[in-house]
Amino acid sequence: MSLKLHNTLTSELEELKPLDGKTVRMYACGPTVYDHVHIGNFRTFVFQDLLRRYIKYKGFPLLHVMNVTDVDDKIIRKAKEAGLSISEYTDRYAQAFLEDMETLRIEKPDVMPYATKHIEEMVELVLKLRDKGHTYERDGSIYYRISTFPDYGKLSKVDLCNNRTADRTDADEYTKENPRDFVLWKAKKEGEAYWDSPLGPGRPGWHLECSTMSMKYLGNSFDIHCGGVDLVFPHHENEIAQSEAATDEPFVRFWIHSEFLLVDSDKMSKSEGNQYTLRDLIKRGCDPLAVRYLLQSVHYRKQLIFTFEGVDQAQSALRRIHDFLLRVGEVPDERPENPDLTQKVAETRGDFQAGLDDDLNTSAALAALFELMKDTNILLESQEVGGINRDQILGLFSEAHQVFAVFEAEELQIQDQEIAELIEERKEARRQRDFQRADEIRDLLAARGIVLEDTKAGTRWKRTG
RNA sequence: GGCGGUGUACCCAAGCGGUCUAAGGGAGAGGUCUGCAAAACCUUUAUUCGGCGGUUCGAAUCCGCCCGCCGCCUCCA
Numbered sequence: 001m002s003l004k005l006h007n008t009l010t011s012e013l014e015e016l017k018p019l020d021g022k023t024v025r026m027y028a029c030g031p032t033v034y035d036h037v038h039i040g041n042f043r044t045f046v047f048q049d050l051l052r053r054y055i056k057y058k059g060f061p062l063l064h065v066m067n068v069t070d071v072d073d074k075i076i077r078k079a080k081e082a083g084l085s086i087s088e089y090t091d092r093y094a095q096a097f098l099e100d101m102e103t104l105r106i107e108k109p110d111v112m113p114y115a116t117k118h119i120e121e122m123v124e125l126v127l128k129l130r131d132k133g134h135t136y137e138r139d140g141s142i143y144y145r146i147s148t149f150p151d152y153g154k155l156s157k158v159d160l161c162n163n164r165t166a167d168r169t170d171a172d173e174y175t176k177e178n179p180r181d182f183v184l185w186k187a188k189k190e191g192e193a194y195w196d197s198p199l200g201p202g203r204p205g206w207h208l209e210c211s212t213m214s215m216k217y218l219g220n221s222f223d224i225h226c227g228g229v230d231l232v233f234p235h236h237e238n239e240i241a242q243s244e245a246a247t248d249e250p251f252v253r254f255w256i257h258s259e260f261l262l263v264d265s266d267k268m269s270k271s272e273g274n275q276y277t278l279r280d281l282i283k284r285g286c287d288p289l290a291v292r293y294l295l296q297s298v299h300y301r302k303q304l305i306f307t308f309e310g311v312d313q314a315q316s317a318l319r320r321i322h323d324f325l326l327r328v329g330e331v332p333d334e335r336p337e338n339p340d341l342t343q344k345v346a347e348t349r350g351d352f353q354a355g356l357d358d359d360l361n362t363s364a365a366l367a368a369l370f371e372l373m374k375d376t377n378i379l380l381e382s383q384e385v386g387g388i389n390r391d392q393i394l395g396l397f398s399e400a401h402q403v404f405a406v407f408e409a410e411e412l413q414i415q416d417q418e419i420a421e422l423i424e425e426r427k428e429a430r431r432q433r434d435f436q437r438a439d440e441i442r443d444l445l446a447a448r449g450i451v452l453e454d455t456k457a458g459t460r461w462k463r464t465g
Numbered sequence: 466g467g468c469g470g471u472g473u474a475c476c477c478a479a480g481c482g483g484u485c486u487a488a489g490g491g492a493g494a495g496g497u498c499u500g501c502a503a504a505a506c507c508u509u510u511a512u513u514c515g516g517c518g519g520u521u522c523g524a525a526u527c528c529g530c531c532c533g534c535c536g537c538c539u540c541c542a
Contacts (some may be wrong), residue, residue, distance in 0.1 A: 011469095029542075037542080074540080158538065159467060202478040206540085228542030229469090235541090260471080260536065269541060297490080298478075303471075303535060313477060313491040320490085323504060325535050355479090363479045369488035375490095377505055381498090435500055442502080459505085 001357050003058055005051075005224075006301060008232060008255040009155055013359055014056070017252055019223055025081040026052070027214040027252075028109065029227035029235070032069040033093035039306065040261040040268035041289065042104060044228045046292055047300040049106040049260040051226065053403045054356050065217045066109040068094055071116050072206055076192050086116065086193050100278045103159055103288045105405040111217050115209040122204045122212045123197045126184045128246045138175040140187030140200050146180050155255060156233035182238050184208055202343045205237040212244075214239075220247040258300040265305065281311070289406045290315035296362050296404060297446040318406060321397075325409035326375045326462065327380055328393050329370035337386035341379060345392045348372040352400060362404075369400060419450060426452070427459060 004013045018024045028048045031037045037045075048066070056063050072089040079089035094114075101108065115122075125283040126142055129135050134148045146152045154157070185208075188194035188201040195203055214225065220243070227236065234256060260267050281291055286308070294314035298304040310463045348368050355364030376393060379385045385393075394409070401407035426441040442452050445461075453460045 031542080032540095041542045047542090057504085156537080157468065230537070230541055233537065234539090244488095257538065258542070260542075262535070265535070267536070267541090294477090301470085302478095305477090305535095307476090309491090316492085317490050320504095329503080358481095361479075363477095363489070367479070370489055374506090380509095381506065430500085433500075439501070451503070454499075454501095455504080462504095 001353060003054070003357050004359055005254055005256055006359050008257050014254070016254065018060060019221060022232065023063055024055050024220035024224065025063045026224040026226070027218055027220040027222065028064070028066040029210060029231055030066040030068050031097050032072055033090045033097060034075045035093060035101065036096055036277040036279065038268055038277050039281065040275065043261040043295050043304060044258045045101070045106055046104060048226055050360060050403065052107060053405065054360065057399070057403050063218065064109040065111045065113065065214060067111055067210060067213050068114045069204060069209065070094065070114050076339045092434060103278060104292050111421040113213040113217065115204065117203060118209065118213050118216070118232050119195050121216055122208045123199055124240065125212050125246055126199055128400050129184065132245060134245045135184060136177065140202065141183055142185040142199055143176055143181045144241060146178060146241060148218060149245050151244065152241050153237065155240055155283055156237045158233055182234065199276055207235055207242060211239045211242040215243060220249045222252060224254045224256060225252040229257045230455065232257055235255070259303045262303055262305045268306070286311045290318055293406050297366060299363065300357055300360060321373070321407060322409065323456055324377065325394065325397060326460065328376065328390055329409055330457065331385050331387060333387035335383065335386045337388040338379060338384050341376065341385060341389045342392060344372060344375055349396055356403065419445065419448065421461065423461060
């Protein structure tokens with residue numbers, strides 16, 4: 001079975017086949033590190049991680065690049081306000097971003113290039129565009145003349161004659177020939193950071209970095225470029241214009257865009273003041289893995305309305321999965337195989353993959369796992385799950401874990417000697433039918449975050465949360 | 466104004482012309498099990514898919530109109 005993904009360029013589902021016949025090369029638009037990124041941003045990054053993981057699950061070697069934008073107007077302004085250099089200012093947020101990624105189990109891309117480390121290459125790209133007649137200069141800034149690129153608009157389908165640009169053009173921009181023209185190189189402004197270059201002193205326009213760094217690490221043509229829907233226009237449209245005009249080669253095969261996360265039915269954004277960072281959520285008691293589960297459980301091309309109730313629901317679902325894995329893990333080796341269940345596990349694997357193959361339909365993939373859980377739980381009750389079945393099921397969930405990153409069974413080890421003794425003592429109390437003491441101990445442990453479950457086979461314990 | 470998306474039970478959500486009197490998850494109610502719990506299981510909560518028409522032997526799924534919501538067209542994941 002093959003992985004089909006929705007391509008914004010064609011508005012169709014298409015099969016992913018690496019351009020070079022082997023390795024999937026993927027570029028993801030990363031964060032601008034002028035502040036903590038919010039969970040709306042993380043919806044996109046978690047999606048990219050899911051895509052990354054599933055591509056690898058499908059057996060493709062993957063080269064994954066994610067940029068970090070560490071210079072732009074906001075950064076320059078904020079760094080100045082804070083009395084810090086650009087890198088001093090951005091370092092801490094870049095660092096925080098890496099930490100948050102880890103918390104959400106987002107795998108680190110193979111290359112994470114920083115814009116400020118690629119100024120030279122960006123200048124080269126502008127020079128190339130200038131040589132080919134795609135640029136013009138105004139007041140020391142270099143602009144891209146979109147009328148020189150006939151394909152302009154092919155990604156976002158913008159109709160250049162019918163839009164509101166005219167009402168929205170601000171005073172700053174009317175030196176441009178066409179309001180849609182965009183800046184490649186911004187002339188130095190007094191008192192602001194700049195780089196010397198053959199283009200004159202200044203700094204790169206935003207779109208430039210992604211063209212430059214993606215092509216540097218992935219080649220002129222590569223397989224996947226992804227980001228949030230808001231980047232379709234103008235960011236990605238401009239990237240296409242820059243890259244294809246410079247190389248005369250097709251830039252990207254698949255454009256993949258994830259929808260927004262909304263809060264109170266509005267886009268989460270800093271300007272709306274309705275954002276939550278991951279850290280905010282953790283402070284409010286959310287388990288980051290529940291957050292990840294929630295973000296993944298809704299299809300990436302559908303808007304997701306964030307609520308704390310949603311996090312709770314995700315947490316419950318996750319808890320159920322973890323309990324299940326614990327129960328399955330207790331099946332003894334010697335119990336004979338149940339061939340029906342073997343069959344069912346195979347079917348589940350098929351459904352799981354079929355779901356994800358279909359443009360990452362996570363709901364369908366997850367539903368398959370839940371069905372298997374239900375069937376298995378019934379068989380567990382009547383002790384009809386064999387040691388082999390246990391391994392098959394745990395194996396399947398471990399595969400699912402490679403993709404979703406939230407399914408591993410907890411390694412249960414009692415670190416605390418005192419807790420171990422209390423559990424022992426309670427076992428003895430129950431044996432002697434001293435239920436008052438047994439319940440007392442149970443309450444005591446509950447207060448310390450340990451939940452006990454008495455089963456036929458003995459007492460099982462787990463941590464809350 | 467242009468472009469795109471979306472409306473399925475109390476909540477989240479799959480569904481891509483028949484197998485839908487509609488997956489899966491959460492929550493609630495009743496029950497089984499249990500010393501009591503917890504977990505698990507069983508039953509239960511949409512003859513119905515925003516509304517109205519149409520196409521079709523057949524529509525949640527296609528078409529038209531209407532209503533609601535969201536996004537992009539400006540920095541933005």
